[in-house]
Amino acid sequence: MSLHDQLVAKVREMIVDGELAAGAPLPEKMLCETFGVSRTPLREAFKILAAEGLIELRSHRTPVVTPVNRDEIADSFAVMVALDGVAGAQAAMLATGADIARLDAMHAQLVALHRDAARAAYFRMNQDIHIEITRLAGNPVLLNIWTTLNANIYRARATANYDAKRWTESVKEHEDFMALLRARDAQGFAASLSAHTRKTGDAVLAALKTAAEAGG
Numbered sequence: 001m002s003l004h005d006q007l008v009a010k011v012r013e014m015i016v017d018g019e020l021a022a023g024a025p026l027p028e029k030m031l032c033e034t035f036g037v038s039r040t041p042l043r044e045a046f047k048i049l050a051a052e053g054l055i056e057l058r059s060h061r062t063p064v065v066t067p068v069n070r071d072e073i074a075d076s077f078a079v080m081v082a083l084d085g086v087a088g089a090q091a092a093m094l095a096t097g098a099d100i101a102r103l104d105a106m107h108a109q110l111v112a113l114h115r116d117a118a119r120a121a122y123f124r125m126n127q128d129i130h131i132e133i134t135r136l137a138g139n140p141v142l143l144n145i146w147t148t149l150n151a152n153i154y155r156a157r158a159t160a161n162y163d164a165k166r167w168t169e170s171v172k173e174h175e176d177f178m179a180l181l182r183a184r185d186a187q188g189f190a191a192s193l194s195a196h197t198r199k200t201g202d203a204v205l206a207a208l209k210t211a212a213e214a215g216g
Contacts, residue, residue, distance in 0.1 A: 007035060007045035013120040015054050015065055015155065022155065026055060026063040053151035066155045070208045073156045076149050077201030083134075083146050084197045088190035090137035092181055099136055100181060103129065107178050114171045122167075127154070129174070133193065156204050166203045173199065 011031075014020045026046070028039055035042070046063055049055045056066045095103075106129050113122035127150070134146045177192035 003037065004041050004044050007037065007041055008048045010035065011045060011049060012052070012054060012124075015049075016120045016123050020065050022065050023067045024065045026065065028062075051151070053154040068156045068208060070205060070212070073153050073208065074201070074205055076153045077197065077204070080146070080149055080153070081194050081198045081201065083142065083149070084130075085190045085194040087134045087137040087139075087142060087146065088177075088193035089186050090139060090142075091133050092184060092186035092189040094138050095136050095181070103132060103181065104178065106132065107174060110174060111171060114167065123157075126170075126174075153204070156208060157200065163203060163207065170196070170200065 011020070011026075020026070028042060032039055032042055046055060046057060050057045050063075053066055055063050057063050106125060110122065110125045110129060113125055130150070131147070134143050137143070173192070173196040177189055177196060180189040180192050
């Protein structure tokens with residue numbers, strides 16, 4: 001793994017695991033000293049993390065971990081539920097046997113990461129699975145809209161993984177919709193995928209509400 005990739009992975013993990021909280025500043029000098037790197041690879045890593053919606057780059061100001069707007073996240077999830085229904089139906093109809101086998105392998109990794117309590121790696125694999133399903137729908141416009149919305153909720157979505165009960169439920173939901181995909185039940189797969197996204201949204205919004213109340 002290149003130095004650039006290592007930096008992206010490390011800072012991403014710190015954000016997803018909550019070590020760097022929403023709104024926290026990311027001073028370049030301190031991080032360069034912490035990781036033993038120059039500003040150039042760190043700034044390149046920042047660009048990737050900003051594209052993922054995890055940090056906010058500000059002109060002539062210190063970057064910060066992206067603040068979370070609960071109302072915006074709620075609106076985004078409402079649209080994502082509908083998009084996943086469309087993407088799921090199309091993906092189930094268009095996916096080849098090789099596509100389904102690839103998703104099955106990714107799902108097996110997801111289950112293993114849950115078993116090992118590897119939260120950051122689990123979250124990344126979870127994202128990869130959802131992106132792959134949307135890509136298999138074969139609609140570039142849908143993929144572009146989905147990807148944009150996903151970037152908006154990426155940071156907030158990670159918070160749902162902190163609830164052990166919800167984490168276990170999420171894995172079971174993945175197993176359920178994968179079974180429907182293997183069976184080529186397009187409508188069932190689409191409905192199950194949408195329901196999973198809705199439940200994830202509910203969990204994220206509940207976690208954000210609890211955090212806001214705890215913060216006064």
